[in-house]
Amino acid sequence: MAAPGTLLVPVLLLLLCGPGPYPAAVHSHPGVECVFFNEEYMTCMWGSKEMPTVNYSLFYWYKNTSNKVVECKHYLQDQGVRVGCHFEQNELIQFQPFHVLITASVGGKTLEIPSKPMLLQDLVKPGAPVNLTIHNTSNHQLQLTWASPYRRENCLEHAVKYKSNKDTSWTELSVNGAVFSLPSVDYEKSYTFYVRSKINKYCGTTQFWSEWSVPVVWGSNSTSKGTAEEWLHWFGIRTVLVPIASCLLLLVLVILLVRMERVWVILMPRIPNPSKNFDELFITHNGNFQEWAGVPKDVVESFKPNYNENICYVTELPPKDSHEPLWDSSNQAPPPVPGPPAAHNEHSPYQNSYGRV
Secondary structure, X not given: OOOHHHHHHHHHHHHHHOOOOOOHHHHXXXXXXXXXXXXXXXXXXXXXXXXXXXXXXXXXXXXXXXXXXXXXXXXXXXXXXXXXXXXXXXXXXXXXXXXXXXXXXXXXXXXXXXXXXXXXXXXXXXXXXXXEEEEEEOOOEEEEEEEOOOOOHHHEEEEEEXXXXXXXOOEEEEEOOOEEEEOOOOOOOEEEEEEEEEEOOOXXXXXXXXXXXXXXXXXXXXXXXXXXXXXXXXXXXXXXXXXXHHHHHHHHHHHHHHHHHHHHHHHOOOOOOHHHHHHHHHHHOOOOHHHHHOOXXXXXXXXXXOOOOOOOOOXXXXXXXXXXXXXXXXXXXXXXXXXXXXXXXXXXXXXXXXXXX
8 A cells, every 4th residue: 555645745736737727828938028119218029929918016126125015007008908018218227137927817817927037238229210311422423321219329329221222132241330331223223221229248148120211212213312201201202292283383373364364455455356246137038138137118118209200212323515605714703612411402412513724
């Protein structure tokens, strides 16, 4: 028969190693990852990839100071479950060991999950570089400059990533200062540049790189050769301001055209074309002016002649030989000058006169 002690060992192992009432998220170490963003604020996140099903509480303290344990004041939640803690800048002390303890209450019991001490200067993640500017220097060389929102720029190292529109892969280089030179550029190509930053080994041992900056483009096919902000500025002008300004200019031109047409009509009135007024005369009335003018028929008839006059033919008879004596100039007056026949001539309607040779 086995001793009672030998039977208790498997039972204790089963109770300690069995599934029990604790969720998987508690037994699998949730881990704590803290990031000190640009030395302005810090977040500590925990939990596995699966969503935790219980609430956690975070406590922290600094060694070599007062060793006072403080609970997180600003929890980060996701669907009502605590997943992280937010620290303000005045709550953080650099160059002092930072201790974190996470606890979870499950089934009326408290499970403590400690973490290793951390140094905040090793958790700094600087902000992404800004104000990227490209200068075209002599000898086919480009010079890229930028600025960093991190207040201690001498503690930064940088990485520049670039490629041309003809390249299939990116080229990444490490840079100590905030200047990068690219020699032997091809003016037939366009180049795209990115920059990111990290705390160097003289100020910390962090492995957190900043996010990549907004790209800047230079070259024949680029839309801008200045800073990224300038590229966004010109993009907004071309897509928003230019169409609005064009519409307003078109509206102003239409208004001016209408007003100028009115002024032109007032200053120089148009001469009416009378041809349209006589279409009815020639088309409808076939050129009959009296009918077109509406003259009464009795008035038209009154202008017509109501009598006939015989035609009187007037001719001149040629001279004939005669035995009548010629006029004597010494005894009688010369004959009168031939003229129109008198109306009261009773003998003949004709009268001939002859002069002396």
